[in-house]
Amino acid sequence: GEDVEQSLFLSVREGDSSVINCTYTDSSSTYLYWYKQEPGAGLQLLTYIFSNMDMKQDQRLTVLLNKKDKHLSLRIADTQTGDSAIYFCALDGQAGTALIFGKGTTLSVSS
Amino acid sequence: EAGVAQSPRYKIIEKRQSVAFWCNPISGHATLYWYQQILGQGPKLLIQFQNNGVVDDSQLPKDRFSAERLKGVDSTLKIQPAKLEDSAVYLCASSPSPQGGPEAFFGQGTRLTVV
Numbered sequence: 001g002e003d004v005e006q007s008l009f010l011s012v013r014e015g016d017s018s019v020i021n022c023t024y025t026d027s028s029s030t031y032l033y034w035y036k037q038e039p040g041a042g043l044q045l046l047t048y049i050f051s052n053m054d055m056k057q058d059q060r061l062t063v064l065l066n067k068k069d070k071h072l073s074l075r076i077a078d079t080q081t082g083d084s085a086i087y088f089c090a091l092d093g094q095a096g097t098a099l100i101f102g103k104g105t106t107l108s109v110s111s
Numbered sequence: 112e113a114g115v116a117q118s119p120r121y122k123i124i125e126k127r128q129s130v131a132f133w134c135n136p137i138s139g140h141a142t143l144y145w146y147q148q149i150l151g152q153g154p155k156l157l158i159q160f161q162n163n164g165v166v167d168d169s170q171l172p173k174d175r176f177s178a179e180r181l182k183g184v185d186s187t188l189k190i191q192p193a194k195l196e197d198s199a200v201y202l203c204a205s206s207p208s209p210q211g212g213p214e215a216f217f218g219q220g221t222r223l224t225v226v
Contacts, residue, residue: 004153035217042218043154043204044217045217088154090153093156098144098146098156099154099156099215100156101153103151103152103153104152104153
């Protein structure tokens with residue numbers, strides 16, 4: 001089945017850029033997603049990219065997709081302390097069904 | 112627009128007891144999902160409904176877990192009997208599309224602790 005891998009931790013200083021990486025094994029997904037989870041909260045959809053796109057920009061967020069290398073990244077510009085959270089990479093399952101998630105990357109932003 | 116509602120928010124039970132969780136999806140959403148999120152891991156699909164029919168329950172431990180979505184709206188997830196390893200957050204999500212897609216919305220989850 002699909003395997004989604006993420007690094008577990010990332011620590012940055014306020015104002016720097018953060019880059020969270022994700023690799024996956026199955027290239028049949030239609031959409032690829034980034035979710036944010038704050039302590040005690042549910043999952044918040046941050047952004048997503050259609051599989052035929054290479055890049056998507058949404059305010060401070062930039063998503064890059066390299067289908068050849070099966071690599072997805074999320075760049076957060078001007079990272080703020082409020083961006084501290086767990087970030088999950090997720091893909092559609094086969095036939096566009098339920099999401100398959102990575103284990104999440106904990107982003108810690110220090111002032 | 113109201114979001115996905117789940118209750119209770121927290122539940123503590125002893126092993127071998129039973130427990131039920133409730134989910135009210137966003138009005139009009141055809142697809143409903145239950146995910147299990149164990150501490151330190153990403154959510155894992157337990158079951159997916161389209162209206163009141165089951166699309167995928169391949170990862171649902173059917174010897175102890177059951178779920179239903181009567182009338183294609185609200186859903187309940189039950190565990191009987193619970194085991195220690197069932198301690199997790201149970202997330203409900205809904206989507207207007209029969210095939211999921213980017214419009215999936217998650218509830219805040221029910222945190223279950225089995226002692």
